[in-house]
Structures are given as C-alpha cells and as structure tokens.
Amino acid sequence: MTKFKKNVARQTYGQRKDASGREFEVRSLGIQVKSTQSSKGSQVKPENIIGLLHLKNVATDSTVHHTVEIQCDSEPTPQPIVIQSSIDSENKKLDMKDEMYKRIGRALCAIKSDTFPKIPTKKNIKNSGEEIMRNVTNVINIMRASIGEDVRHTFLKNMIDATSKVCGISRNTVINRTPEREMKPKKRLRDMSRKEKCRRYVSELPMLTRSRIIGRIHEMWRNGKDVTSEDLWKWSKENLSFTKGKTVFLHVLRGLGFLYKKKDHNTVVEERLDIIKRRGIYLNEKKKWDEKNAFYGSCDETWAHDGMVRRYGWQHSNGGNYKRARMSDLEAPQAGPQQGKERGKRIIVAAVLTEKGVLPGSELLLISGVNVDEQKADYHRDMDGDNFERYYKTIVPLLAAEAQKEGRPAVLIVDNAPYHCKAIKKPPTSGSSKQEIQAFLTENGLKFFKKQNRDVLYDLVKAFIDCNGGREAFTTYEFDEYAKSHGVTVLRLPQYHCFFNPVELLWSQLKQHLRKEGNTTDTAETVRTRALRFLQNFRDVSSKDLFAHTQKIEQDVREMSEERMLTLSEEHFDLLYDVDDEGRLINVTIDGDDVDNGDFFDSFCLSDDSSDDSFDDSDDDEELIIDYTEMV
Template sequence: MLRPPRPPLAKVRYTNSLSNGLRVIQRDKLTLEQLELLDKNSMGIAVINNGDDCETQTEPESPPPLTVETAVQTEVDRMMAIGEVVAKMTTVQVVKPVGDHRGLQILRNGVQQLENLKMQMGKFARDTIFGNVIKLARAMFGVSESTVLKAKKQFLPKAKDRHVDTRKSRNSTALKLLSDEEKQLILDHIDKCHEEDANFSIATLHADLEHQYGYPYSPSTLYRQLRAMRLSFKLKQYNPFAAIRRDIIKWRKKYLTLMDKLRLEGAFICFYDETWIFHGMTKIRGWNHVDTNPYLIAHWGNLNHPRPGFPAASDKGQRAIVLAVTTESQILPESIDIVVSKRPDSEVLVDYHQYMNAEMYKKYMMKVLPMIVKATPAGREAVLVIDNASIHNSVVEKVFGYLRKANLQSFIDSYQEFVKARIAHFSINARHLIKRISQKELLRYEVDEYAASLGVRIVRIPPYHCQFSPIELVWHQLKDHLRSTGKSSDKLEAVRERAINYLKNKSESDILFTYEHVRDIEDGIKSVMEIDEKDSDDSDSDTD
C-alpha cells in the first residue's frame, strides 16, 4: 500500500491514552526510535507506549493551522505518492485484434487497460482524468461515448461466464493491493466487531479503516477484497455453542474420526431424520399486479370485477411429519413414512418435535432397522447415523445418581463385564471406580440395544451439526419441489402423496451429490481443526 514519502505530519496512537482516537503531530517531534516504528507500520501509524506520561494521556489536541507552506508541501507529497503508484503500474493481457471488427477490438483493449490503471491507482484516481474511464477513452480515441460503450458490450463473453470470471478476477486483483499484514489487520478488525456484536456495513467499515489505519482505497475495492478473503454479507447464523463448548468440540472431533474410520473399513452408512410438510405448500412469492394487495383492493379496486392474483401462501394449519432413511444410493423405500398430526389445527406447533414422541420413534425404528440390515451389502457393517434429539435417547434404565449400597449392588449386577474391564485397568475399589465413571458411559438406549442385536451400529451427530447429515439437504430439495409444484388450495393428503412420490423417485446421482457435499463440509472443518491444533502446539512450545 503506497503512501506519501515522509509527510510533515504523523499519525500516532498511544497505548496508555485515555482517548481511543489517533493523534496527529509534527513528524519532527518523534524520536528516531518512534520514526522507525512509524516506517515499519503498514498503515503509517506509530504505536507508542507512553508509560506514565500524563501529558500524552489527555484528549488529542487540534492539528496545527494549515499554512501556505504546509499546503504546498502536502500537495507535493500527494503528487509524489501518485508518481510512485504510476511507476509501479502494470498492464493486463488483451485479445489480439483480428477480423472485420479490429477497430472496435482496439478500442475495447484500450478501455480495458484504462480500467486496470484506474483500479491500481485506488483513491488517487478520483481527482485525475482516470476518474471517468469512458470520457477518457472518448478523448483518447476521438469517438463518442456510445461508441466506447458499444465496443465494451460487443466483445464481452457469454453472460454466465462473464459474471463468474469478472467477479473472481476483480476480487483477486483488488486483494493483490494488500500485503499479508494488511489483510490480517482488516480480518482482526472484523473479528473484533464479531466479538463485540458491533454491526457494520461496507461504508462504516471503510470509514473505520480509513480513520484508524489510513486505508487508501474506495469502498467498492474494499468490498472486492472482503469477497476475495471469503467474507460475505449473509444471514447471521453463527452458533457460539459449537465453537466454545469443549464437550461439543470433543464430540465433533470424535465423530469425524469415527466416520473416517467407518468409511475406510467400507461400512454401509445410512442417515435418518425427520421433517415436516403442511397443506397448501406453495411459493410465497410470485408475479402479481401491484394493486392486488388487500389494502388497495378495498380502497381502489373494482369489487365487482377484481383483478386476479396469487392467493397468499401460508405455513399454518395441519401438518405432517416426514420420516425417512437415506442410503448411499437411494431413499430406502420402506423407510418413507408420513404421519399426519391428530392435533387440532389451533394446537399444531411450528416445531414438529413437540408432537412426535419417543414411542413413535421406537415403533418406526422397529420396522425400519430390519430393512436396513436387508439392504446392507454382504461383508459390510450397517451404520445408522441419527441426530441427538431427546426422543432418540430413551434409556433402558436410569443410571444411579448417588451411592447407596442398593445402587452399588445393582450397578455391579447390571454392568459386570463393564466393571471387570475397568478393574483390570485400575487398581481401585468399586466405590472409587463408580466416581470415576461418567454416567454417559453407562447409558443404554432402547433403540440402540435393538439395533445392536441386529448388527446395526447407531452413531449420533454432535449437537448443532445438522450439516453432517446428507438427508438435511434432501429435505431442503423436497420442500423446494413441493412449493414449486403446489397450490395454496392443496389438501394435506395431496401434498403427502406428492412428497412420497418425490422421495421414492430420488435418483442415485442426487443422493451421491448429498453424500459428497457432506464430505466436503467435513473436510473443511477438519482442515480448520488441524490449523487450530497446530497454532495451539506452537503457542505451547513458545510458552515452554
């Protein structure tokens, strides 16, 4: 990032200052050590530890009055900075003019080069002839603005390719303007906003970076740099529990390790989940006349001959629960079940978990687990992955929570093999053994026990990690299909039949895509975990 060479004023931030803002002081007031700190800082700010200096811990003084000499020096510094930028400019590759439209292609190449130069100049381009590339090209080539625009449009690639290529190339080009230290400075600033829950837009972020660090580029360039650094303006979905709870972090690591092991051993991995559908599933948006909303119809519409329009879509009323198991190649046909709630419409809740209970889940699994065994190829272990909903965790018997003689005897009788295995490893008495055993180790679930008797292993996804299940993507595709093909007048039975037909006809390639999509998500999370572990090891070695 280029800056004016040795301006008369310098930006200073004191670490012990009562004010969080910057100071602007004369450069000649800095010591040689402070000048060295200023030159090393990528944003042109000297960060100085002022200790107990009370004079520097007051509010910043106003900058000195602008004199003619200062103004001239500032303009000279600005022109020198522009000269440094121009000296380091590079060109881009262009298409060689051929054919009957060589003149337009030459014009197109010229405009492309001018736009590239404007991008490299950053904010310095605003007050120069590069501020408006179209007008500059018109003056250089002696043609009208319409001819310049025609040349740009005529040689553009296809719309789809142009959108992707231009976006990626512009983002990449903008990011090259920043050094690694400057990128990290911007990311750290954004991370601080996340930690403080401080909302920001491109405009406010640009203002903060410009004020605090002297960021010299335009807001649009900042936007492209953020996109190139894999930042996006999207729905807020960050869940801190998945990132800060140690038990979930350990569960996630254990789950990913187990899944890698099962895939390596050639296990036949299936996934189970539930979702909901409702009557009248249709799109919530559609092309309507602008005067077909209820307010305008009541006041200005013709009540005898009202204009037609799409009826309002609703997600209320009677619902049904969809249950299914997906294998590596299909939605298991025998597993597809859609249960209509028997509650009145007024009592139906948005969350289907409120009226699907553990008994319904148990009956469903008693029917489906033998089907999974039947679908499992010979020589492969059957694995069923489920989420951690409470209805999936009905225990065979409760684990004692206190140590009495009756509890101790019951524990030894029920878990003889478990106790023998632990005693073989630990030379401790039974009471001490129980204190060291986690209650979660002793829990035995009804469905898991039944599945084990059939040779099916049950694996649970960590909490807040539904993205690890391919069937979640199937549910999303199902609801898109139902909304695209449905009408607001459809009865629940019609929606139910439509959903069953969709799930039964799901192609193998579609299912394979969902499995690969989950693998990509797992690989991305594992790469982040590896980086975190490496950083943790490095910090531990530095401490040692």
C-alpha cells in the same frame, strides 16, 4: 554486380567417320564468354544464343569456353540436345507448389453453397452490419476447415485479418464485435458485474491490508460489538490509509467474502467442551467406518404442511395501490399472487437415505392429528417414542438386507432426538440414590467405603465416567440394541451437528420441490402424495453427491482440528537450560505444561485385573474418607 559480354568466337565445319566407317558432317560451335570482372561461381543467362535457349543457368569462370559437337547425317534431322544442369531442386519446389495449389483448389471446389450459414436476423440490411460481419466470419471458418493445413499459405490463415479484409473494416472492430475469440478485451469497470467489481477492488489492495480488515472484523465479533460498514470504513481510513469512498469499501467487504445477512451463528457448537469432545469421538468413529467401506443409512424426520408455495414471487412494485383498489372494486386488476401459509395441517415425513437413493420401504408420511392451533414448533407430539419404535423395527431389517447384498457392514446415522434415546441402562446422575450409585461402582469394579456419603460416592462415579469416555459410553439404548441384533451399528451425531447428516440435505430439496409445485389450495393428502413421489424417484447419483458433501465437511473439520492440536503441542512447552561461562547452552530440557496425574487416574480407569473386593470397615474410616475427598 558482375557484367558479362557474350560473342560467338568461331564456327567450324568438317567431315568425320564413325566406328563403322560411315561419314557424317560435324559442325563445331565455340562459345566464348568474357567477364569484365574475374569471379567464380557467377551465373549467366545466354538468352540471345541461338540453339541454347533451353539453358537457364550456366556456371562460368572469368573466361570459359564451351564446345558443343553435334553429329549430323548427310541429311540433317533435328535431334534433341541433352544437357545436364543443376535445376532439379527448383523444379521439385515448383512441383510441390503446383500440387499445393491443386489441393487448395479442390478443397474450395468441394465446398457447397448450402453449407454457408444464413443471417437469422430480420432487421433491414442497413442495420445488419454486425450480423453480416459475424456471418462472414463463420463462412471464413468453414473455408479454413475445408482447406486444412494448407490454409497457412493463404490470406485465410488469420480469421480476424481475413474478416477485416473481406468486410473492409478495421481489425479492432472485428475483435470487439466477435463473441467467440481467443483473446477477450479487458473489461471496463462500468461494464463489470458486481462480483467482478468486488474482485477487482480487492485485488488492488495489498495482502497485509486485507488481513488487517478481516482481523478487525473478528476482533469486533469477539468483543461483542456491532459491525457496521460506516465504522469499518472510518477505521480503515485512519489506520490503513484507505483513500477510496464508502461505496468502494462495500465492494471490498464483499470481495473479502463478507455478506450482510441475518445472524445465524451458534457459538455453542464451538465453545461447549462436552460437545467438542463428542464431536471428536464421532469423527474418529466415522473415519474408522469409512476405512471399512461401510454402507451408510442416514435417518431423520421432517415435516411439511398443506398449501406450501414459494415465499417469493414477481409482484407489482406499487402493489399497495392495487390492494386498496381491490378493496373497493373486485373488478380491479389482481394485486399480486396469493400468499402461502406458514402453518397448516402437518405431514410428518421420515425416510432412510443411502448412497443408492431413498431406501425402498423406509418412506413414512403421517398426517398429523393435532389441531393446527395446538401445534408446537416441533412435531414430537406426532412422532413420539411409540411411533418411532414401530418405524425403526421396519427400517433396520431393510437396511441390513441392503448392506448384505453389497457385502459391506451396515451403519445407521441418527441424531439425538428424545424418542431416539430411550435408554435401557444409564449411569447414575446427581439425583440418583446412594444404592444406585453403589451398584454402579460395584458393577464396574471400583473400590469404595460403605460409610461414605452419597455426594462423595457420586464424585467417584463422575470422575470414573469422565475418565472412560463420558456418559455415552455407559448408556445403553433400546434402539441401538435392536439394531445390533440385526448386524446394524447405530452411529449417533453430536448435538447441534445436523450438517453432518446427509438426509438433512434431502429434506431441503424436498421442501423446495413441494413449494415449487405447490398451490395454496393443496390439501394435506395432495402434499403427502407429492412428497412420496419425490422420495421414491430420488436418484442414486444425487444421493452420492449428498454423502460426498457431508464427508468433505467432516474431513475439513478433522484436518483443522488436527492442525490445531499440532499447533498447541508445538507452542505449549517451556525450554529449560543453563548457561556456562562461555555463554553456551547446557542441560537443555523441555518441560510441558501438563501435570502427570497418571497415578491418580489409573485407579479410576477400567482394567482387566479390576477386583470386585471392597475395603473392610475399620476405625480409620473417617480419616481415610477425608483424605480421599481431598484427592477427588
């Protein structure tokens, strides 16, 4: 560090004249500052020099002489000494700090004590440490919000640190006891819920191990074996080196998405080829109407009965003892809530659900006239063809009018209940007469021999129907024709596909509502009134959610089917090629597994130039019949 020696070199006095000839006294003060080390740009503070205390910093060289001349009158008067210095930037910083301190002070003064929260607990003060700490945190947050951006210059810039310092506790205590914070501490396993434990255990397994466990379960399903956690756990220990216990393995199964519940899987929906084909036709038709922005109506029926209550409720864990006590003494405590009825006087409920809610005027609630003891599992004795005919002649005009208001085509979604399928015209069956089969062939322009027997003719009909869309394409329903006359298209669901129908979700909510509000003493008329009120007040927002849910299911099935078809088309082919002398592939061709039977099936497919002419009888009929039968 540079050291300086300061001394006054000399002082001189004299007389001078100004421009006007006026004499004045001049005193010259010379200052010599010597440095023991030669350095430029050093700073010196001449605190001991009289008259220059206002100088904060003076830039000096190794030897610097400063001469200050002061003009004095005959009677000297104190005059301010103006000296230029380089301290403006520092003064500016000081002014900014002063202004910041003023802002912080004004912000703190503006806080009223009434804004600070009070501790709501009624515990003693010695047992309220956690509540006090949280209250201090809330007060600090109020102060931080009042100060604003200037809080970064105070000790309140970090809420956790400020709470720790004010309360005199450790920072970790504040973190663990503060319910709302940015970084939550990692949960211990014993503090986790069952779902969190399942996810934790699954995340510790490699992806290949998870896939093999899932594949093992699917393999056992395919082979018809009963899947038990005991067998899976032992298999995992032997084949996957699973080292944990059976309880952890149960958590792994739940984390993989498996659940032990009642078996409800119906393989018919997946394995029957006719249903698979019908599902594809429905999804294609539904997609076309979606693109046209159709106004959908979802129609179906369900049932309710008197005395509907919830199946589950809070009861005594030792309810058996209470029941025995009530048998001997009616004054004993109640054993539990009264059990509801699973069967009772039925109410048949029908309605049309649209995206705007339940279609006004489509609510139909019929109290069954069938004795409870004679009731069957379904309600088709009450909702038969005659009742449904009267019903659809009411709802179809209402749906057409509502769709016309929206300026969109009307589509009514229904299932395949027997009373929905009253046919006007349908194709022949295996039990049809030869005349009926011949009439069908003639109507559709198919050529045949009159001497052919009924079985051969029916084989021709069957091949023709399969080639042109199935039996549905040749069946005309009374319901469909009536709807078409009003501009409404009927879209029929595939069999066993009620989950494509939005109104089924409405029935689930209706029955849940009836059980929630019901009592064991409710009559059928009471349940009917309650159900009608629910349908009339069903909101359009809920209806849109139900339609969106079914559309998502349809899109998922559609995408998976398309992906499966692409996979099959990429895998099922044979690559044909030859190899030359140098080992190169030549004459490369792709040969598919499909056999081209177009020439045969073209004779069965409908075309515009089909002729109604039939073959004339000839002597070669028997030979032709034999050849034709072999082709079929």
